[in-house]
Each structure stands twice: as structure tokens, then as C-alpha cells.
Amino acid sequence: MSLSRLSLFLFPALLGLPLHAEDLRTVTIRTPAGQMKYDLSVITAAPGSQLKLVFENLDEMPHNFVLCRPLPDKADKGLELAQLAWQLGAVGMEKAWIPDSPRVLAHTGMVAPHQQESLVIKVPDQPGSYPYVCTFPGHAMAMNGELRVVQQGPRFTALDYQLFLGDWQALPDFAALTPHRRGPIPDRLLTIELEGLTQHFALRYDATLEVPADGEYTFFLASDDGSALSIDGQSLIKHDGIHPASEVRSQKVALKAGTHPVRLDYFESTGEEQLYLAWSGPSFSETPLSRWVHPSRVPGAQDKAPQDDFTGIPLAPANGEAIIYRNFITETSPRGIAVGYPNGVNLCFDADQMAPSLFWQGAFMDAKRHWTGRGEGAQPPLGYNVLHIAPPGPALAFLPDPAAPWPAKTARAAALHFKGYHLDAKRFPTFRYQIGPVAVEESYQPEGTAAQNNLHFTRTLRCQAPAGTPTLHLRAAAGSLRPDPTGWAGPGFHVAAPSAFLRGEELLLPLAFPQGSATATLTYHWTP
Amino acid sequence: MRFLLPSLLFAAAAAHAADPTESDYYPIQNIPNPANLVLETGAITHTPDGRVFAATRRGDVFQILNPLAPDIAQAKLSLFASGLHECLGLAWKKDSLYVTQRPEVTRLVDEDGDGRADLFETVSDAWGISGDYHEYAFGSEFDRDGNLWVALCLTGSFGSSVDYRGWALRVTPEGKTLPTVCGVRSPGGIGFNAVGDAFYTDNQGPWNGSSSLKWLKPGSFAGHPGGNDWFKLTQEIGPRPPDPHDNSRMVTERQRVPTLVPPAAMLPHARVGQSPTAIECDTTRGKFGPFHNQLFVSDQCYSNITRVSLEMVNGVYQGVAIPFLENFTSGIIGMTLTPDGHLFAGGSDRGWGSRGGKPYNLDRVAWTGKTPFEILDMKAAPDGFTLHFTAPVNPAAASNPASYAMEAWTWAYRAEYGGPEVDQLRPAITAAQVSPDRLSVKLRVAPLTKGHVHYLKSPGVLSGDGLHLLHQDAYYTLNEIPGA
Structure with missing residues (x-):
């Protein structure tokens, strides 16, 4: 077989599959940036086992992990418990949003952005579905999942092997051979790794199985090369000859409660070697009887991600520097330049109309759309609290008269010329462009913190123009705007723009050039 | 389980162990990438002081440090x-790197000297x-007059929904942008030949029966009328040419459309490649082997490089395409050849699969100093072709017309996607005359057909040392018959 042996042996360990209820299993669950989800929607565990859970918060906001008892009468995905957390109100923060409820089985604290926490969970003895949820107010609708407690069957009660050396093309007549070595296998799981042999050997295993109750049981067998299984001296599955372990053969058999002798014969010629045996019954799901777990077989249900689109290519600023992503971005011309700043605020500058098209908080951009396949379509921001301070169109215009309508679009070649940008030491860009005779440098300083709930941008435009250039107008914001003592309140934002005036739904700021230069400084806050 | 196949393969390889292969002359080495950076190479350039830069489809630009170190691990x-x-x-001029990216040509300067x-x-x-992904912009190096050329893919395969899609433009040193050639479909790269004329590769599709290497003669029409509406924006290259007739032939339409320039070298589809990209001229004067002043053309789909040798006949370029080097690990998109003879090549298979099989690559090729036995070039003559070889031929084998075979065909010139090979002929090779120095052979061929690719196979030709040609196939695009 050409598959790497190493990768196959590592496979169950990588997936964190429950090899047996006695093993302490580690599962890592993450909250990817800006997606308001856990990366696992199902975690599987054996009743009564111990589960070590590592919770990694990759998001820009705090999250927790709370494992709940199910409601007796309905599957609520933990939402009822999250509602209790929400009702904690002001004291919720102190209690890490963990309500006093008998439903709480285990929980982390509130885990800050880019931090992690581990806890060891005693898995309930009762099989069933146990919801887990983030109880930070507002998160539970999207951030929930299910711990599936699945009953595992018993493993062998005794297991002995006989090892034979020889070059066979099919199972040999074991009775006519003298074993090279024989003995018990202490963990009572089938293994072919006995002497580090990789070719030219055969094994006969004799085991006893304690069947818990009368009923129909199914055995599953896969091997590379040949193998044969018999129970109570009756042949059940035979897959002789030289072949890979890709095919799992199964066979049902009715068994009485009590002890049954099981015999498995196996041989390996050359190349790869594998052996998988498992069983399932009326009271338990497929349970391995071998140390190696076949990659296609997962006992019970598999831990799984909710959907494939989960594996994006999230981009994030690093090292205290801004990150730039030029591509097709929603609600922006195809000449979009998105900038992610290190304190969790982002913007997109439209290098066609020379205007900021989007401000948002949280995660920056997911590049998967453009960096896989041909890269079709426009990508929305990855974060939240997306603001449109004005509809698409130019931010600057020469108005022929004070009542002239704001232009929907300015022809680039005629009046607007993008000149590029310059990066400062933190790689924050200053955009440069020309509108008519006016050269503009436009920059944004991200200020405030999420914790203090005062994130905002300070936007600065420095303009140079020949003296006598007519007044240029900046559309600082547009929409439903109300004046307040410090500026104007718009939908989701507040803008402070000294010397601006409201013209209908447009907040305009005049830039006059009596001396040939003009500067405008504006601040944009997010508001609830 | 037994390994049967590998042992059989080994036996097959052993039987021919003595035959030279491409890698005996031009081994491909991978640039170390221990951090697993996503090197979806889209362009590569070098600077006069020996620096090498590679830019990627993801929008990164990397400098390769120690690019010319004999041990590539450095x-x-x-x-x-x-x-x-x-x-x-990617191009370099006076301490600045010029990147052609989808929306613009951008000058990059490291002002504070921190390497970024x-x-x-x-x-x-x-x-x-x-906003259409197909609207790629391929940029050149600087030409002799300091212009940077940009070839603009159509919107999709057929049309042109925004300014100058389907054109090639020149950006002058003064910053003016001059519309220069119309009729572009889906370019894959731009380069210059030894005398400084610009060429680009165009991909099989509408009005392109096969991929080809085309001359960007200023003012010309490259063959796809999809972008010709933009004559309404410019008088730079005169009036809009008449649209070609559908389901015609290039030789026929050249009569009707005076500015239509035929491809300088067809790169026969599914024979030498399927998606040509970068063009690099060998000006190393022998540092990269015997192919001085010839063009190397990479292919994204086939992950290979084809060699093209051109001549000008009756005012148009034409010439021969010969396979050069294959087995790159991904689809080549960008190349640069340093004056000391290091060819850097890299690419990606994203969106369009490639034979290489890896998602991206950045490789270096150096010549071992051993000269492969190859057809150096193939020139048209009034009554046939003259072959030049890189080493003396065995005169008995090379003078036997049965050592050669020829087929000729052209492609339908049509609006529909791609085109079948049509008008097939089997020209006869009636004589093969070896020169006294045994470095060339004059083939007498009849008939010669204007506008056809003449495909020469030379399985019987042997070198003086008894070697077969490393590449026995040569595809000559006969736009004009000399003296005719």
C-alpha cells in the first residue's frame, strides 16, 4: 500500500477519537475570528469518561464554553441557559455570565480574545445529547453545539497472540506451524506491532468476548493483507489473499449473553500492513477491538465542524501593524483597498471614487473567496458593526451651486486620479489622490478600545491647491442625521466634523483654498 | 501488499539510463521555502545588481536573497x-520596483531601507x-524607450465591458498611458525580443484557434475584435479596423484587415502547451546555453517551457517553436533570466489546473554547461527550410529525407471558442543537404503553404556522437514564404 503508515497510525490521535472509555481524551474547540461560531458542532465521548477540553478563542471578542444538561422535554441548544445568563444583567460580567443553574455541568471563564483555557470534563454516565453554548449575551443563537455521549461496547476480556514468520500469499495452515513467539496482549486490543515486523509474518489471535445481552451484533474487519474471523469456532468473515485495508467487511451474528471465544488469523506479505476489528450491538455503537482505527470508521459520531465554509483564510493584522487587502469588496468599486488596524477596527477605501466605503469592527477579511479557485465575486467584511457613512459615490466634489445635487459618480479619468498610498512605521496608509487641481492626502487613525466601548476613527484630509481654487465640498456623512452637542448622530455612528453643515440628509464640509491649502479633521464613533 | 508497478518502472528506466534527458542539461531546482509561504508566482524580475523579486497572485512581493548562490539552499x-x-x-528601474497588479501599475519604493x-x-x-475575475492585467519589463507595456484581458472570453479590456497599452516614462494594440483576448505575459520589439502570448479561445506568441506591433490588431469598441476613446492608433469575417482563415482576413498581424509563432494547442504565459529572451551570450537571442515561452497548463526562434519575412515575424524543458512542479506564469544564466520560473495551478500537480512553485534553472543536441533554429527558404543544429550531425542520417517527416495545417479563424486544426497537408521532403560543417541541413519541401504551421519531425537525425535530438518536434509558422 502506498499510504504512509505514519499518517494512518496518527489518524485516530489527530481526530481525538475515543479509543476507549478509559483513555483521557483531548478535544480542542476554537472560535474563529469574526464568525460567531464554534469550530466543532458535535463532540463525541464515551459515558463516564474524562474529556480534556481546550478552548481557544481566536476571535476579537470574549467567549466562553458552557456545557449543559439537556432539558427533559426538548432540545434547546442551551438557549434557555443563555437566557438566564442574559438576565443576570449588570452582575453578569462578574459571574463570567455563568448563571446559578443546576443545568451547568462544566464551564470555562470568559476567555479574552486570543486567549485559551482548558478544563477536564467528567462526561455524564447517561448517553444522550448535552448542549454547549456561549453565554455571553447575544452569542448563543449562533454559538452552540452538542456533546454526544455514546455508549461504547466492551473490549476483549482476554487476548493472546501467536506470531509466525514466513512468506505467504494467503493465510497459512497455522496448525502445521510452530510459533516464533506467543503471549498475552495486556491492553486487550489487537495490534500487529509486536516485534516491529513489517513483512513476512502471520498472527493468530485467540480472545474472549463478554457479550452483555442476547441480541444481534455486527463485526467489522479490514486488513492488509489477508485475515479471517471466527466466533465460537464458526467462520464469520474471511478476506484472504494480498490486498489493501481500504475495504471494511462486516457481518451480523446473533449471540447469547456470556463468554464467547473469538479467533482472528492474519498475515502480511510485503508493503503496508494494517488490521482493524470492531463490533457494535443493540446497546452500543461501533467500538474498536484493535488499536488501529480504520480512517473510514469512526465509533459513534465524529466530532465535526458545522460546515465546510468554516475553513476560511481569515486575514488579521499582526505585530501592531495594519494589514492591507486590495480586492473586490462588497459595496465598493472593484478598486477596493481594505485596511485592518491592530485595535480591531477596519475600513475599505474606494480608490475609484476616493471615498471610504465601509467601516467595521472585529475580524478583518476572509480571503478564501479570492485566494481559492479563480477568485470570483466581491467579499464582505469578516467582522461586525459594518457602517456605511454615506452611499457609494465620491466623497469630494466641486458643487456648481450650493443646491446642486451630490454627484452619484465622478468619472475617474476626467477629474479623479488615484496616486497610491504611503505607509507609516505602523504600516497605516495615507491615501493620495487628485481631484481637479486639488492634491489630497487622506489618513485614518484608529483610536479607543473595544473594552471601553469607544472605538473610533479620526479621519484627516490635507489638501493642497493653487490659490483661488473654488471651494471643494467633503460629504462627511449621509443618511438620517441628527445634530447633537458634539456633532451629528447617524445610523450606528456619530460624526464630529467642525464647520460642517447639514444639507438635507447630507453632512457637507466646505474646503476653501484662499491660501492654497486646507485641512479637515473628522471623527467617526460607533454607537449602539 | 506487493509493489509491482514501481519495480517495473525501475526496469524501464534502467534500460534507457544512457539516453540524456532535459535534466542532464537544465536541472530544475526549487527555491527553499521552509515557512511554506504561498508562492503563487505571477511575475519575476531581476535588478542590474543581481537582486531577484517574485510577486504572487495573492498580492505579495518577495525578494529572493542570495538568488544566484551556487548552492540553492543558501x-x-x-x-x-x-x-x-x-x-x-514586475519590472525594475532606478531603485524602484514596478508591479502590474489588476487595477494599476504601481511603483514600490523602500524609502526607509528596512527591506519593505x-x-x-x-x-x-x-x-x-x-469586478470580473477574468480581467487580468499582465505587465512587462521596461522597453528600450522606458515604456512599460500592459496587456489587458477581455471581460470573460468574448467581450469588453470596461475601458480598454482587450488592448495592450504603453505607460511612458512621463506617465502617459498610450493605447497601442487592440485585438487582445486572454494574454499570459509580455516580453521583448533581442531587438526590443514587444510580444505577448495569447490563449486559445474565440478568434484564437490555438494559443500563440504574437507581435505587439504598435497600431496593429491582434485578432479578437471584442475590445474594438474602445476606439471611441482614442485616436492613438487610428480608426477602428473592420471586424474579421467569422469562420475564415488568418491568411484571408489579413487581406481584408490591413492592421491584422498574424501570430509570430503558433504554440499548437495540446501539442506544445495549452496556456502560454511569460516570454523571456536569452541575452546571456551563452551563459544559458546555445540559444542566444531566442525566446523562452512558459506554459501554465503544461508546466513547461517552449523555445521560439523568430525571423522577419516580408515585414512580419514568424518562426519555429520547439519544446525546451518540462516537469516544473506547477503551472509557470512568471520568468526572469539573469545575465549570468539563471532562469527563475514560478507559477500556480489555482483556477486552472497544471500538469505539475503542486499548487504553486518558484524554481531556478541553470545550464550545466553540456550542450544538448537540438535543432538550434529553423529558417524558411523559398523552397523549404534550413535547420541549424547545436552540434554536428551524422551526415548519412541527416542527409536522408526519410529521417524527417512533415505535416502542415492551420486553424479555423472564428468567433467560436478555440478552433480545429484544418486544411491538413503532408508536404514532401524531397532532399536533405548537409552543410560542409555538418551544423546545418537544407530541406527541400513541397508544397509550402502560406499561413500554415509546418510541423517537422526528425526522428532519424543523429548527432556525430550518435545521439538522437533531445527534442525531435519543431513547429514552424509560415506567415510568409521568402522570395514569394
Whole structure:
């Protein structure tokens, strides 16, 4: 077989599959940036086992992990418990949003952005579905999942092997051979790794199985090369000859409660070697009887991600520097330049109309759309609290008269010329462009913190123009705007723009050039 | 389980162990990438002082440190810039790196000397982008007059929804952008020949029966009328040419459309490649082997390089395409050849699969110093072709017309996607005359057909040392018959 042996042996360990209820299993669950989800929607565990859970918060906001008892009468995905957390109100923060409820089985604290926490969970003895949820107010609708407690069957009660050396093309007549070595296998799981042999050997295993109750049981067998299984001296599955372990053969058999002798014969010629045996019954799901777990077989249900689109290519600023992503971005011309700043605020500058098209908080951009396949379509921001301070169109215009309508679009070649940008030491860009005779440098300083709930941008435009250039107008914001003592309140934002005036739904700021230069400084806050 | 297949393969390889292969002359080495950077190479360039830069489809620009070190393990990658939009052109001039990215040509300068660019200055963005992924912009190096050329893919395969899609533009040193050639479909790269004329590769599709290497003669029409509406924006190259007739032939339409320039070298589809990209002229004067002044043309799909030798006949370029080097690990998109004879080549298979099989690559090829036995070039003559070889031939074998075979065909010139090979002929090779120095052979061929590719196979030709040609196939595009 050409598959790497190493990768196959590592496979169950990588997936964190429950090899047996006695093993302490580690599962890592993450909250990817800006997606308001856990990366696992199902975690599987054996009743009564111990589960070590590592919770990694990759998001820009705090999250927790709370494992709940199910409601007796309905599957609520933990939402009822999250509602209790929400009702904690002001004291919720102190209690890490963990309500006093008998439903709480285990929980982390509130885990800050880019931090992690581990806890060891005693898995309930009762099989069933146990919801887990983030109880930070507002998160539970999207951030929930299910711990599936699945009953595992018993493993062998005794297991002995006989090892034979020889070059066979099919199972040999074991009775006519003298074993090279024989003995018990202490963990009572089938293994072919006995002497580090990789070719030219055969094994006969004799085991006893304690069947818990009368009923129909199914055995599953896969091997590379040949193998044969018999129970109570009756042949059940035979897959002789030289072949890979890709095919799992199964066979049902009715068994009485009590002890049954099981015999498995196996041989390996050359190349790869594998052996998988498992069983399932009326009271338990497929349970391995071998140390190696076949990659296609997962006992019970598999831990799984909710959907494939989960594996994006999230981009994030690093090292205290801004990150730039030029591509097709929603609600922006195809000449979009998105900038992610290190304190969790982002913007997109439209290098066609020379205007900021989007401000948002949280995660920056997911590049998967453009960096896989041909890269079709426009990508929305990855974060939240997306603001449109004005509809698409130019931010600057020469108005022929004070009542002239704001232009929907300015022809680039005629009046607007993008000149590029310059990066400062933190790689924050200053955009440069020309509108008519006016050269503009436009920059944004991200200020405030999420914790203090005062994130905002300070936007600065420095303009140079020949003296006598007519007044240029900046559309600082547009929409439903109300004046307040410090500026104007718009939908989701507040803008402070000294010397601006409201013209209908447009907040305009005049830039006059009596001396040939003009500067405008504006601040944009997010508001609830 | 037994390994039967590998042992059989081994036996087959052993039987021919003595035959030279491409890698005996031009081994391909991978630039070390221990950090697993996503090197979806879109363009590569070098500087006069021996620096090498590679730009990627993801918008990063890397400098290759120690690019020319004899031990490639010494080469390292250093991030110079990021955040650009699908880089498909790189050029260097006076301490600045010029990147052609989807929306513009941008000058990158590392002002503070920390190894990363700080200034991203827009040099030209005088074309439209509508948000269609197909609207790629391929940029050249600087030509002799200091112009940087940009070839603009159509919107999709057939049309042109925004300014100058389907054109090639020149950005002058003064920053003017001059519409220069119309009729472009889906370019894959731009380069210059030894005398400084510009060429680009165009991909099989509408009005392109096969992929080809085309001359960007200023003022010309390259064959696809999809972008010709933009004559309404410019008088730079005169009036709009008449549209070609559908389901015609290139030789026929050249009579009707005076500015239509035929492809300089067809790169026969599914024979030498399927998606030609970069063009690099060998000006190393022998540092990269015997192919001085010839063009290397890479192919994204076939992950290979084809060699093209051109001549000018009756005012148009034409010439021969010969396989050169294959087995790159991904689809080549960018190349550069340093004066000391290191060819850097890299690419990606994203969106369009490639034979290489890896998602991306950045490789270096150096010549071992051994000269392969090859057809050096093939020139048209009034009554046949003259072959030049890289080493003396065995005169008995090379003078036997049965050592050769020829087929000829052209492609339908039509609006429909791609085109079948049509008008097939089997020209007869009636004589093969070896020169006294045994370095060339004059083939007498009849008939010669204007506008046809003449495909020469030379399985019987042997070198003086008894070697077969390393590549026995040669495809000559006969736009004009000399003396005719």
C-alpha cells in the first residue's frame, strides 16, 4: 500500500477519537475570528469518561464554553441557559455570565480574545445529547453545539497472540506451524506491532468476548493483507489473499449473553500492513477491538465542524501593524483597498471614487473567496458593526451651486486620479489622490478600545491647491442625521466634523483654498 | 501488499539510463521555502545588481536573497510588500520596483531601507475593471524607450465591458498611458525580443484557434475584435479596423484587415502547451546555453517551457517553436533570466489546473554547461527550410529525407471558442543537404503553404556522437514564404 503508515497510525490521535472509555481524551474547540461560531458542532465521548477540553478563542471578542444538561422535554441548544445568563444583567460580567443553574455541568471563564483555557470534563454516565453554548449575551443563537455521549461496547476480556514468520500469499495452515513467539496482549486490543515486523509474518489471535445481552451484533474487519474471523469456532468473515485495508467487511451474528471465544488469523506479505476489528450491538455503537482505527470508521459520531465554509483564510493584522487587502469588496468599486488596524477596527477605501466605503469592527477579511479557485465575486467584511457613512459615490466634489445635487459618480479619468498610498512605521496608509487641481492626502487613525466601548476613527484630509481654487465640498456623512452637542448622530455612528453643515440628509464640509491649502479633521464613533 | 508497478518502472528506466534527458542539461531546482509561504508566482524580475523579486497572485512581493548562490539552499525569501491585487508583472528601474497588479501599475519604493516597501505610487490605472475575475492585467519589463507595456484581458472570453479590456497599452516614462494594440483576448505575459520589439502570448479561445506568441506591433490588431469598441476613446492608433469575417482563415482576413498581424509563432494547442504565459529572451551570450537571442515561452497548463526562434519575412515575424524543458512542479506564469544564466520560473495551478500537480512553485534553472543536441533554429527558404543544429550531425542520417517527416495545417479563424486544426497537408521532403560543417541541413519541401504551421519531425537525425535530438518536434509558422 502506498499510504504512509505514519499518517494512518496518527489518524485516530489527530481526530481525538475515543479509543476507549478509559483513555483521557483531548478535544480542542476554537472560535474563529469574526464568525460567531464554534469550530466543532458535535463532540463525541464515551459515558463516564474524562474529556480534556481546550478552548481557544481566536476571535476579537470574549467567549466562553458552557456545557449543559439537556432539558427533559426538548432540545434547546442551551438557549434557555443563555437566557438566564442574559438576565443576570449588570452582575453578569462578574459571574463570567455563568448563571446559578443546576443545568451547568462544566464551564470555562470568559476567555479574552486570543486567549485559551482548558478544563477536564467528567462526561455524564447517561448517553444522550448535552448542549454547549456561549453565554455571553447575544452569542448563543449562533454559538452552540452538542456533546454526544455514546455508549461504547466492551473490549476483549482476554487476548493472546501467536506470531509466525514466513512468506505467504494467503493465510497459512497455522496448525502445521510452530510459533516464533506467543503471549498475552495486556491492553486487550489487537495490534500487529509486536516485534516491529513489517513483512513476512502471520498472527493468530485467540480472545474472549463478554457479550452483555442476547441480541444481534455486527463485526467489522479490514486488513492488509489477508485475515479471517471466527466466533465460537464458526467462520464469520474471511478476506484472504494480498490486498489493501481500504475495504471494511462486516457481518451480523446473533449471540447469547456470556463468554464467547473469538479467533482472528492474519498475515502480511510485503508493503503496508494494517488490521482493524470492531463490533457494535443493540446497546452500543461501533467500538474498536484493535488499536488501529480504520480512517473510514469512526465509533459513534465524529466530532465535526458545522460546515465546510468554516475553513476560511481569515486575514488579521499582526505585530501592531495594519494589514492591507486590495480586492473586490462588497459595496465598493472593484478598486477596493481594505485596511485592518491592530485595535480591531477596519475600513475599505474606494480608490475609484476616493471615498471610504465601509467601516467595521472585529475580524478583518476572509480571503478564501479570492485566494481559492479563480477568485470570483466581491467579499464582505469578516467582522461586525459594518457602517456605511454615506452611499457609494465620491466623497469630494466641486458643487456648481450650493443646491446642486451630490454627484452619484465622478468619472475617474476626467477629474479623479488615484496616486497610491504611503505607509507609516505602523504600516497605516495615507491615501493620495487628485481631484481637479486639488492634491489630497487622506489618513485614518484608529483610536479607543473595544473594552471601553469607544472605538473610533479620526479621519484627516490635507489638501493642497493653487490659490483661488473654488471651494471643494467633503460629504462627511449621509443618511438620517441628527445634530447633537458634539456633532451629528447617524445610523450606528456619530460624526464630529467642525464647520460642517447639514444639507438635507447630507453632512457637507466646505474646503476653501484662499491660501492654497486646507485641512479637515473628522471623527467617526460607533454607537449602539 | 506487493509493489509491482514501481519495480517495473525501475526496469524501464534502467534500460534507457544512457539516453540524456532535459535534466542532464537544465536541472530544475526549487527555491527553499521552509515557512511554506504561498508562492503563487505571477511575475519575476531581476535588478542590474543581481537582486531577484517574485510577486504572487495573492498580492505579495518577495525578494529572493542570495538568488544566484551556487548552492540553492543558501537562497532565502524575504517579504518586500503585500496587500496588492493579483500581481502579474514586475519590472525594475532606478531603485524602484514596478508591479502590474489588476487595477494599476504601481511603483514600490523602500524609502526607509528596512527591506519593505513604504511607498505605493500609482503610475497608471488608465483602464477599467468591472469586478470580473477574468480581467487580468499582465505587465512587462521596461522597453528600450522606458515604456512599460500592459496587456489587458477581455471581460470573460468574448467581450469588453470596461475601458480598454482587450488592448495592450504603453505607460511612458512621463506617465502617459498610450493605447497601442487592440485585438487582445486572454494574454499570459509580455516580453521583448533581442531587438526590443514587444510580444505577448495569447490563449486559445474565440478568434484564437490555438494559443500563440504574437507581435505587439504598435497600431496593429491582434485578432479578437471584442475590445474594438474602445476606439471611441482614442485616436492613438487610428480608426477602428473592420471586424474579421467569422469562420475564415488568418491568411484571408489579413487581406481584408490591413492592421491584422498574424501570430509570430503558433504554440499548437495540446501539442506544445495549452496556456502560454511569460516570454523571456536569452541575452546571456551563452551563459544559458546555445540559444542566444531566442525566446523562452512558459506554459501554465503544461508546466513547461517552449523555445521560439523568430525571423522577419516580408515585414512580419514568424518562426519555429520547439519544446525546451518540462516537469516544473506547477503551472509557470512568471520568468526572469539573469545575465549570468539563471532562469527563475514560478507559477500556480489555482483556477486552472497544471500538469505539475503542486499548487504553486518558484524554481531556478541553470545550464550545466553540456550542450544538448537540438535543432538550434529553423529558417524558411523559398523552397523549404534550413535547420541549424547545436552540434554536428551524422551526415548519412541527416542527409536522408526519410529521417524527417512533415505535416502542415492551420486553424479555423472564428468567433467560436478555440478552433480545429484544418486544411491538413503532408508536404514532401524531397532532399536533405548537409552543410560542409555538418551544423546545418537544407530541406527541400513541397508544397509550402502560406499561413500554415509546418510541423517537422526528425526522428532519424543523429548527432556525430550518435545521439538522437533531445527534442525531435519543431513547429514552424509560415506567415510568409521568402522570395514569394
